[in-house]
Amino acid sequence: MSHDAEHPPLVRGGHPEPPPISSRSWWKDPDEPPGLWDNPKNVDRLLYAFYAALVILVAMDAVIHRHIYHPWEALFGFHAWYGFAACWILVVIAKQMRNVLMRGEDYYDVD
Amino acid sequence: MWIDAPPFLLLFIGGLLAGVTRGVVRKAILLVVPVLGGLNLIGMQEGVHLTWDVAGYTLTVFEVDRMSLLFGYLFHLATFIGNMFALHLGEEDRASMQHSAAMLYAGSALGAVFAGDLIVLFVFWEMLALTSVFLIWARGTERSYRAGFRYLIIHVLSGVLLLSATLMRAHETGSIDIDQIGLNGSFYAWIFLLSFGIKAAFPLLHNWLTDAYPEGTATGTVFLSAFTTKVAVYSLARTFAGEDLLIYIGAAMTAFPIFYAVIENDLRRVLGYSMINQIGFMVCGIGIGSAMSINGAVAHAFNDVIFKGLLFMSMGAVLHQTGRINGSDLGGLYKSMPFTTGACIVGASSISAFPLFSGFVSKSMVMSAAIYEGHEVVWLVLLFAAAGVFHHAGIKIPFFAFYGHDSGIRTTEAPKNMLIAMGIAMVLNVVIGTFPQQTLYLILPFDAPYSPYDATHVLTQTQLLFFGALAFVGLQKTGIYPPELRSTNIDVEWSYRKLGPWVVNGVGSAALAIDGYVRSSVMALVHGVLAAVNRAHGQVGPLARSWPAGSMVFWVALSLAAYLLFYLYR
Structure with missing residues (x-):
């Protein structure tokens, strides 16, 4: 993502602060271990699998006789x-x- | 069958009881009544079940056929899931009002689809609006209050149009039956179409939906998404099947809202736009008018209630837990709400029509019908919209709520009843999507065998969706994808929320100015006349030299003299 997700541009008339979070939620602990998708390697693995699926899907066009x-x-x-x-x-x-x-x-x- | 009561009656009683009971008793009512209602429909004979003689007319209150029965099952299912989802509501959420309104609303929807004539349909049509608006007002904010009023005005207007058209048709043809009307050259047919079109969110008439639904309560919007527009789809299928105009209206409905959905920040409003897109497929199917396409339209209505309900439930759970619903303020919730994340993904896969998920087995019927009947350009538009819906509803909703940039918000899963409701909808989506012949296809209104699972369909649909996803990846990686921004996008509502008030205020001030000018001119004239009269009749005026009685005698004498002259020289 090239845009700065921490500071998205503010639309004129937009509220600078989002609404407060509810009493059923809280802010994350700074010491919290990273989640599954915080690791760029995992994202890359998912994307490689996805690209492989794309190749297979197009290749199947040559194998399966589609109705036109x-x-x-x-x-x-x-x-x-x-x-x-x-x-x-x-x-x-x-x-x-x-x-x-x-x-x-x-x-x-x-x- | 064992009660043979009109379906709306059970839910009306349930709705009234839900308003006055509390605690376990109310929870039992909320869950048992829709089940009893659904069982009541099983084995119901087709035909007229209840009529009511009033003022010399016979109204058909309750009539059953295959199509109304399908919607009947669907609405009971939606009521059960919705009630389950809302079961935790406390008095601080205005629980009595919400539970009661939801059941009365569901009852009105049932009344409408089992209505045997247009007058009865009109009554339930208006009740849909009057009951559902409380699910918006129960949010308790200034915005929801105003949005609710706009919603109510537009829907009451739709009802008034329906009644007007019904009376015009009754006057011309003597019929109040709910049967094929079509655009037969009569004026009333257009009024019917306008009335149904408002409720079905036709282009330019659609904005009440994206205005009001996102302002509803976290649980109420689940009900809103189920009933109103589906009653409109049902009514259109009954009265305008095979009307060519609907093909193009439907195609437009599938295409234009997805542009708005891409740039909208409120994720429930994104779902509102995507709902119009899905109704577009149904309207298009109705317009094509073949047995297969109408089967496809009502099957898609059935599936849409479940998968759109599931998506609204997952967003309702997020709103309930975090207090936020804007894409710009969320992200990373997969860490706290894994089950809700899964529910959202199943809903997203279903609306995107992935093979093995419910949307696939109904949307493909409409699209196949479009190409079989030779509507090639329409088919290309539908294909565009089918890819686009995956983009905004299938990827955008889960991505910005549960993945994307981690907002740092941590929470827990929603209350158990919400998870159970989502679980039921998830199972239904997969079961219907995987075994359509054993489930949904059994209750379709027309006999038109269809098999969605052939190699061509599965391959082409998967290619379409996966490469749509590739576009998302590419747009994100290149930074072209527009960021979520806290903003409002101008839509048709601008005409009545900005332009209308400006015009009214403008006309008001212009009228004030004209009024002021006219008043001062008239006053000047009056003053002038008074001054002239004063000059003639005043203390020193030539006509005031005798007393008024004498003056009168003088004028009478003068007019008698004139009369005499006319008489003599005529």
Whole structure:
């Protein structure tokens, strides 16, 4: 993640502090041992397994004879690249929408 | 079958009892009543069960067929799971109000799907709004109070439209039956569509959902997500099946909310947008109108209640335990709430339609129907939306709540009853997803055999989802993925929460200015006239030289003279 998760940019009108946590929760002990996913090696292992699954899934396109209902489906790995492109475009457009649509979270609370 | 009571009656009685009892007795009522209601439906004969003669008309209060029965089972199941999830509520949570409202709300939903005519449907339609709003108000905040009022106004309006359309149709055709209406060129058909469209959250009419649901209580929103929109889907399936317009409305519903979902910070509002996306698949299925697509639409409604309920439950558990629900304020909760994390992931897998999870066996019916019936562009839109829903609901919700950046918040798992409720929904999602032929497909309304598990479906869907996930990984690693920000995104509600007040205030001040100008002009005119009269009739005026009686005699004489002249020279 390139953005600084500790200090996300503040939207004008946004509250600098999040709401207080409930009485059923508390802040972590500084001496707490790291969790499973705090270790970057574990994240990498998960990602390698994930990438391997991707390769297998595309390779299966060559093995399994798919039914073709739409002409585009005849393309090799159609659903793979369509899914990838759909999500990428979705996020890029949504991010641009923020320039027009985003206001402070108290936008409707003030006149 | 053993009672043959109208389904809404049992839950209404349960709802009233839940309002006046406490402790173990109330808990027993909350769990036993939906079970009794569900058993009551088993083996129920199709046909009219109860009519009511009022003022010379016969209203069909309770009528059963396969489609209403499916929704009947579903609503009892949702009530049981929801009541289980809310079982821990104490008086500080306004428990009496919440339990009572939830059961009366569920009863209204049952009344609506078993209604035999449009008048009865209208009554329960309005009761849905009047009972459910208390699940929003019970939150007790200023925001929830205002959001509840907006919700209530919009839903009462939907009911008024339904009644108007019903009366217009009755006047033209003499029928109040709930049967195929379609866009038949009549005006009332459009009013029906508008009324149903408000409740089904059609594009531009959708904003009440994303406005109100996130303001509900942690437990109340689970009920809200189950009933209102599903009653609308049921009504559309009854009256507008095969209406082409619905295909395009449905496709639009699947696509546009996911953009909002990506940039929304409140995770329950993200689920609200994703709910509109899922209803889009149902509306599209209804519009296609084949036996398979309508089966797909109602099957997806069934599954959506369970997996969206599960997602709302997992977020409700997070809200209950931490007091927070914004993506920007959460993260790392897998360390404290592993079971809830698992529940959320099962819900996410189901809504994303992974093979072996419930969404797969119903969404694929709608998508297959779209391509079989030749709606190729619509199919591509649905495919886009199917990838997108995995992105925002399947990955974003679990990632920002339970993984991502560790917020440092530590807590415990939610109360046991909440975990049990989530557990039941998890099991249902997997069982329905894995064994659809032995479960959900048995109760579908139409005979249209469908097999979701062939190599093509499984492979293509898995490819779509895994490569969608790859896009998420890539966007995170390159820093393109937009961070969660404490913010509000402008949607249609802007028109009635900002523009409307501005216009009203603007018109008000303009009216005040015009009013002031007109008043002063008129006053000046009156003063002028008075001054003129004073000049003529005043103490020194030429017409005031005689006393008023004399003046009157003078004028009478003058008019008589004029009359005489007219008479003589006519």
